[in-house]
Amino acid sequence: MPLILNVDDNEGARYAKSRILREAGFNVMESRNGRGALEAVRAHAPALVLLNVKLPDISGIDVCRQIKSDPQTATTLVLQVSAQALRSSDKICALESGADSYLSEPVEAEELIANIRALLRLHFAEKALRDAAHRQDCFLATLAHELRNPLAPIRNAIELLDPARAVPGSDQDAHALRMASRQMDHLGRLVDDLLDAARIARGNIELQKSLLDLGAVTEAALEAARPALQAKQQRSTVRMTPAPCLIVGDGVRVSQIISNLLSNAVKYTAVGGHIALSLETQSRHAVLRIADSGIGIEPDELPHVFELFVQSRKAAERADGGLGVGLALVKELAQLHGGSVVARSDGPGQGAEFTVRFPLAIGAQALPQAPRRDAEEGRTRSAPRRILITDDNVDCATSLLMLLEIEGHDVRMTHDALSAIDLAASFRPDVAILDIGLPGMDGRELARALRRHPSTENTDLIAVTGYGLAEDRSATSAAGFRRHFVKPAPFEDILEAISQVPVAAGHATSVPL
Ligand SMILES: Nc1ncnc2c1ncn2[C@@H]1O[C@H](COP(=O)(O)OP(=O)(O)OP(=O)(O)O)[C@@H](O)[C@H]1O
Ligand SMILES: [Mg+2]
Known part of the structure; x- marks a missing residue:
């Protein structure tokens, strides 16, 4: 419940208002003068200040002006209350000093509460907009950063391919080409991530379901992650149940769940670290666990890691930081499969563990098997067209x-x-x-x-x-x-x-x- 600061030098009036506020379910603190009110606003950041205009030290109008002119407290709501007979010049003066609304006493309990609730509604709507704008700014900064990362080596590769820079007998061209092609793939993945993010936001990811062997999908995802693991000389332990783990799902998306988790494990674990993967069945579920010995997650960040575009401060500074889409997608996809995902970490430096549960397919054998993909298809050279x-x-x-x-x-x-x-x-x-x-x-x-x-x-x-x-x-x-x-x-x-x-x-x- 929002905190309200009730400022009035008249003991009886203050007590009466506090009671009305508490009965309506608000948390209340009190102050009997202007200076105390300003201190309380700074120290406790109440959502709203119910401010009497006439105070013994500083006038309520000045208190309001100071609250609204300090950037740290400017978004605090101020509801001025005046015991004086209502003159429109008083009202104008209060509102001009930055007050969000003005009531003159005597105020009915219902009227006071209804006014406060109306102000709070607007306040929270405005805050949500401000937060969204802030998130968007952060996201655009990350996006620009992430797009520039692969663009830089592509530009360098192009410079290397310039005949004027050719070094006879060197494999510079082949090297530059491989580099450009790797970075192109990376750019393509960023765009795919962005599109997936848009699909998450609109809630329209569609699954192509078939009967899948989760063990096989996991092994394939692990194989695909091997080069990244080897590049960081990370050890891996794999423990897979011999029991078949049949689930109903979209092969491409299930493999995306596993590879997003594996790529995080590799990315957020130092060179020489350890990554453990296990797959087992627990009654009606297949349980996939990916744990690492990496940088771990701060307790205050842990509840937010599955939100779209959320990245830890540390992760955002990394060269291979990404967009903060991976885990949001993992969660959305796990849920679309009727499953779930949870994250655990004992804190910074303590590693992290992600557990995904999928319902096992029972009586679903009639579904089509996932189409097999041939790993290496031959190159096609066709007749001229x-x-x-x-x-x-x-x-x-x-x-x-x-x-x-x-x-x-x-x-x-x-x-x-x-x-x-x-x-x-x-x-x-x-x-x-x-x-x-x-x-x-x-x-x-x-x-x-x-x-x-x-x-x-x-x-x-x-x-x-x-x-x-x-x-x-x-x-x-x-x-x-x-x-x-x-x-x-x-x-x-x-x-x-x-x-x-x-x-x-x-x-x-x-x-x-
Ligand atoms: N295994 C892990 N260890 C420590 N922190 C992790 C781990 N996995 C995820 N995180 C934290 O959660 C954040 C969100 O992860 P997510 O996969 O969604 O985004 P990302 O890896 O930063 O970028 P993207 O996956 O879009 O390329 C990360 O930025 C990181 O702070
Ligand atoms: Mg990631």
Whole structure:
């Protein structure tokens, strides 16, 4: 219950008001003069000061002015009460001194309480807005920091690839390429995290459920984390129950739960530390535990670690800090699976332990098994196709054109829909790779226009776009696109999609422009 400071030099009046406030459920402290009131406001930060205008030392108007002019106490509510007959000039004077409202005595108990409650409602709404704005500022600062981290090495890698900097006989180029590609993956993951954060905020994460062997998913996630563990020379102990741990879930999302926890364990544990993973069944649940010997979590931070964008002060300063999305996602996903997650830590330097519970699948054997993914799929090199690229981002279009030409395809590009329609009529592409957010006529309208034209009615349509929500995918599919890729799509995936396109008869040779 909010704390209210009741300031009045008249003992009887003060006592009466305190009683009314306590009966309404507020915590109350009292002061009999202005100086005492200012001290109490600074020391106890009450939510509201019920302030009599006439006080023996400093006037209530001045007390209010001082409360409101000190940044530390400025958000404290002040309700001025005057025993004098109400003159509108008094009221104006009180409000001008910064008071949030004004009542003149005698005040009915109900009227006093209703006024206080109304002021508190506004106060808490305003505080929530201020907190949200503060969180957003912090988040934007973290985001900028996190985006710059991978951008810096990518820029350096580009400098290294400049022929003017070539060092004959060195493997500098290969090294720079590997570095840029690693950092690109990192950037891609940040964008994925951001999108997941937006989905958490809107509560619309969808699961593709099937019957999963949690043991197998855990082993695969552990294998994927091995390089990171080895890079920090961390030891790991793994204890997995031999009993099958079948659960109903989304394989990709369950593996995301485990890898987020593992990557935290690695990230927040020093070089040479220890990480323990165990999987067991407890009556109707599968229990997965990931413990580390790392930096641990402060007791006051522990209850908040699962909140979106929450990071400890220490974590936020780290070069590999992330956005504070990982655990929020773990919690949301565990709950969507009918499970739960809890965090434990004995404090700084004492390590941390995260326990996830999933309900075991009982009588769910009829569900489809998760599709198996082949780890290494062969590289596809397909017969040459005629390909039209339309993207208003010239670098995106040009780089894709260069890559496709190296693969032997006959490629043309345009940067807007009308030129695409013009060019397509004579070029008769087998495939059109279209961006969706084009200026003027967008990619979907362009697709419909191509479909209507006899020379392109059979052209295969592939969308490569920054838009990746479920509704974006269904809109591209409705417009006639066969495939929808979200930028930055791996080039291999685009090649594979192109290889599925039949080469149209009579298109074997290129038509000169
Ligand atoms: N194993 C751990 N040991 C100590 N602190 C942890 C551990 N896991 C999480 N934390 C604390 O909880 C915070 C939130 O974790 P979360 O995974 O959500 O975000 P992050 O790791 O900072 O960034 P992201 O996961 O989005 O890249 C971390 O910033 C860190 O302070
Ligand atoms: Mg994390």
